[in-house]
Amino acid sequence: MKHLLTFVxxxxxxxxxxxxxxxxxxxxxxxxxxxxxIEPVSKDMMETxxxxxxxIRQYSPEGSFDAFTKDIPQLKQLGVKxxxxxxxxxxxxxxxKATGGKFASEFPENERKKYLGSYxxxxxxxxxxPEFGDIEDxxxxxxxxxxxxxYVILDWVPNHTGWDHEWLKSNPEYxxxxxxxxxxxxxxxxxxxxxxxxxDNKEMRKEMIEDMKxxxxxxxxxxxxxxxxxxVPTDFWKEAIPQLRAEKDLFMLAEAWxxxxxxxxxxxxxxxxxxxxxxxxxxxxxxxxxxxxxxMETINELYEDDDILMNFVTNHDENSWNGTIKERMGNGAExxxxxxxxxxxxxxxxxGMEYDMSHRLKFFEKDSIPKTKGEMWSVxxxxxxxxxxxxxxxxxxxxxxxxxxxxxxxxILSFTRSKNNTSITFLANMSNQQQTVSNMLNGKYQDYLTSxxxxxxxxxSSITLQPWEYKILLH
Numbered sequence: 388m389k390h391l392l393t394f395v396x397x398x399x400x401x402x403x404x405x406x407x408x409x410x411x412x413x414x415x416x417x418x419x420x421x422x423x424x425i426e427p428v429s430k431d432m433m434e435t436x437x438x439x440x441x442x443i444r445q446y447s448p449e450g451s452f453d454a455f456t457k458d459i460p461q462l463k464q465l466g467v468k469x470x471x472x473x474x475x476x477x478x479x480x481x482x483x484k485a486t487g488g489k490f491a492s493e494f495p496e497n498e499r500k501k502y503l504g505s506y507x508x509x510x511x512x513x514x515x516x517p518e519f520g521d522i523e524d525x526x527x528x529x530x531x532x533x534x535x536x537x538y539v540i541l542d543w544v545p546n547h548t549g550w551d552h553e554w555l556k557s558n559p560e561y562x563x564x565x566x567x568x569x570x571x572x573x574x575x576x577x578x579x580x581x582x583x584x585x586x587d588n589k590e591m592r593k594e595m596i597e598d599m600k601x602x603x604x605x606x607x608x609x610x611x612x613x614x615x616x617x618x619v620p621t622d623f624w625k626e627a628i629p630q631l632r633a634e635k636d637l638f639m640l641a642e643a644w645x646x647x648x649x650x651x652x653x654x655x656x657x658x659x660x661x662x663x664x665x666x667x668x669x670x671x672x673x674x675x676x677x678x679x680x681x682x683m684e685t686i687n688e689l690y691e692d693d694d695i696l697m698n699f700v701t702n703h704d705e706n707s708w709n710g711t712i713k714e715r716m717g718n719g720a721e722x723x724x725x726x727x728x729x730x731x732x733x734x735x736x737x738x739g740m741e742y743d744m745s746h747r748l749k750f751f752e753k754d755s756i757p758k759t760k761g762e763m764w765s766v767x768x769x770x771x772x773x774x775x776x777x778x779x780x781x782x783x784x785x786x787x788x789x790x791x792x793x794x795x796x797x798x799i800l801s802f803t804r805s806k807n808n809t810s811i812t813f814l815a816n817m818s819n820q821q822q823t824v825s826n827m828l829n830g831k832y833q834d835y836l837t838s839x840x841x842x843x844x845x846x847x848s849s850i851t852l853q854p855w856e857y858k859i860l861l862h
Contacts, residue, residue, distance in 0.1 A: 425533040427636040428609055432538075433655065433695065433733065433783030435775050436468040438640075440702055442738040443473065443519050444503065445754045452524040456531050463535045465741060465764075466771025469638055470532055471612045473703060474506035474542045475525065477516050479549025483508070484580040484751050491751075502751050506542070507614060508549035508580045512598040522606075529607055538609035540638055541602055545595060545623075546615045547573055547581035554591070555582060561591035573618070586620045596627045603634045610638035616654070617643030628653050640697065649694040655784075659696035659732055661685070666700065666723045669817050670716035675797045676817055683789070686731075693784040698727035699735035706737060707750045719855045721766055722815055728770040729804065729813050729859065731789050733782045741767055773835060773859070778807040796824040799852065811835075812860040816852035823851045832860035 426432075439462055447454035462470070483491040483504040491502035503518065515522050532539045548554065554561045555570065562570040563583040573583040584591060602608045611631075616624070631637060632652065641654040644661065648654045665682045668674040686696065699705075700723050701712050712720045727734045739748065739756030743763045748754045774780045781787045787806035794801050798818040803810055812832065816822045828843035828850075836859060843850075852858075 424530070425536055425538065425609075428538060428638045429636065430784045432468055433638070434778075434781035434785065435466070436733050436783065437466045437728075437771060437774065438469045438471055438697065438733060438735045439465075439467040440471045440735060440737045441473065442703055442748065442756075443475070444506075445748045445756055446738050447758075448755050450518065450753060450755075452520040452528045456524075456528045459528070459531050459535055459537065463537065464771070465736065465767050466775050467537055467736065469538045469540060469609075471540050471640065472528075472542060474509060474544060474614075475516055475519060476506075476512060476544075477510040477514050478504040478506065478518075479508045479510045479551035479580070480504075481550035482580045486749065486751050488577070490580070501753070503753065504549075504751060505580055507544050507547075507578075509544050510549050510551045511553065512544075512548075512595075513601050526606065533607075538638055540610040540612050540640065541608050542614060543599065543611040544614045545584070546618045547578065547583050549580065550582055552582070554594075558591070561585060561588050561594075586623055592623055592626065595623075596630055599627065599631055600634060603631060603637070609635075610640070610655075612640040612642065613654075614642050616641035616648060617645045621645075621647055621653075624648060624653050625651075646689050646691075646694065649690065656695040656697055656733060659698050662696065662730075662732075663699055663705075666726065667715050670719040670723060672819065676800045677797055679800060679817070680791065683791070692786075695783060695786075696732045697735055698730055698732040699737070700724050700727055701737045701740055702735060703737065703748075703750075706739075706744075707748055711745055711747060712740065713745055718819065719817070721762075722817070722855045722857050724763070724766065725770060725857060725859070726800075726813070726815065728774055729780060729811065731782055731786050731804070734770075734774075736767065769836065773811075777809055777811060777861075779804045779809045779811040781806055792827050794824045794827050796822055798822045799824040799850075801827060810862055812862065813857065814850065814852065814860065815857035816855060819854045821851065821853055823849050826850050828860075830862065832862045835859040835861050 441455055443452060443455055444450045483502060485491045485494060485502035491499045491504065494502070515525055529539050559570060561584060563585045565571050570582050572579050572581055586592065599611065628639060629652065639654045641648045641657045643657055649657055662682055665674065665678050668678060700716065700720070709715065716723050741764050742757045742759060743761040744756050748756070779787050787804045790803045792801035792803060798816060799822055800815045800817050801813065803812045812828065826843055826845045826848045829845050831840055831842050834841055841860070
């Protein structure tokens with residue numbers, strides 16, 4: 388009887404262990420399925436990608452991850468393939484910036500709480516800003532994005548930290564110091580709310596890389612948009628990015644223009660800052676199409692064929708500091724938004740742009756974007772549909788060709804993009820006056836915006852375009 392009881396007892400233990408092991412295997416499998424709900428980042432994805440910059444604080448009245456997560460399925464309607472989250476990390480209290488260039492501490496105590504500070508004054512690279520929610524809310528956002536075939540990249544701030552970061556106490560040698568041994572803010576800037584990091588320090592580099600890995604390994608994010616990446620030594624990126632890519636396939640965006648950051652397997656994409664500036668200048672009548680042509684020539688000279696630049700008519704810096712799209716581009720806003728989609732590169736949508744946002748968002752205080760769909764939603768939806776299905780608008784590492792169609796009017800931009808026996812032609816009046824140009828087209832084309840067929844004969848006709856009028860012609 389004693390032996391029988393012992394046998395039963397051992398059987399129960401073995402059975403229990405097997406059950407626990409099976410449950411652990413199921414949990415692991417479920418975890419892996421959750422992680423792999425979206426295909427790995429790929430070159431093919433980049434060809435039709437549209438990026439959305441999410442300003443969580445200002446996206447909704449709540450300013451929360453949850454409020455943004457609810458709208459992710461709608462972003463899919465706009466062809467969004469990558470969500471770039473502005474920094475999600477805790478913000479330093481010390482030297483917290485306020486509106487008007489002052490510190491929050493300079494205001495009466497009862498006013499200070501409304502000054503939330505800059506996202507880019509990070510206290511801890513491994514924690515979540517409680518202003519937006521908690522880590523579970525963040526995970527829900529990433530999971531929802533992946534379920535909608537959208538990747539999530541974090542805005543990373545490698546150049547500096549806020550003044551409350553633990554490194555300032557534990558490792559002051561991680562920071563740039565003056566002749567008196569005092570840690571300083573980045574030289575040549577007014578970024579007094581942050582402390583400049585010292586990339587001569589090898590240990591700091593290691594910790595920075597480990598903090599970046601944390602979000603890939605533990606939170607399943609898909610890459611980074613790296614703030615002022617050109618101010619960080621290129622040899623750091625050569626050290627860091629291969630280690631990050633060893634963890635999973637990533638999408639890497641540099642807030643920089645330097646071509647060397649796109650060499651080899653470093654960043655996938657850089658900023659088209661000068662493209663943006665040229666569009667502003669043409670919209671304001673300061674330059675004409677010749678400036679656009681010069682810019683395209685410069686791109687060909689500076690960058691390799693598989694380099695990608697981000698096209699944008701606005702972003703968080705432009706909106707808050709330099710003005711709304713309407714302020715900078717006037718009645719040409721729709722034309723230049725369309726140009727950012729049909730020109731070589733990958734286009735950006737900034738929070739509120741899809742809702743015809745007409746005001747400058749506050750940077751250090753709570754604000755909110757409008758949430759009523761108007762003209763721009765329809766425009767972006769049409770552009771997304773075309774970009775997603777036409778290889779002539781591929782903008783990644785195997786982009787469609789760009790051929791300038793010469794014409795006799797310096798205010799008319801005309802070009803064709805082609806790939807895989809598919810072509811689109813873009814015609815645009817880049818001025819606030821009616822323009823006529825000798826016809827450079829032959830044959831029948833479908834006007835994508837009106838779905839009508841148009842016939843052109845270069846030997847007999849000219850083309851007249853109203854101020855800021857444009858055409859996307861399929862053939």
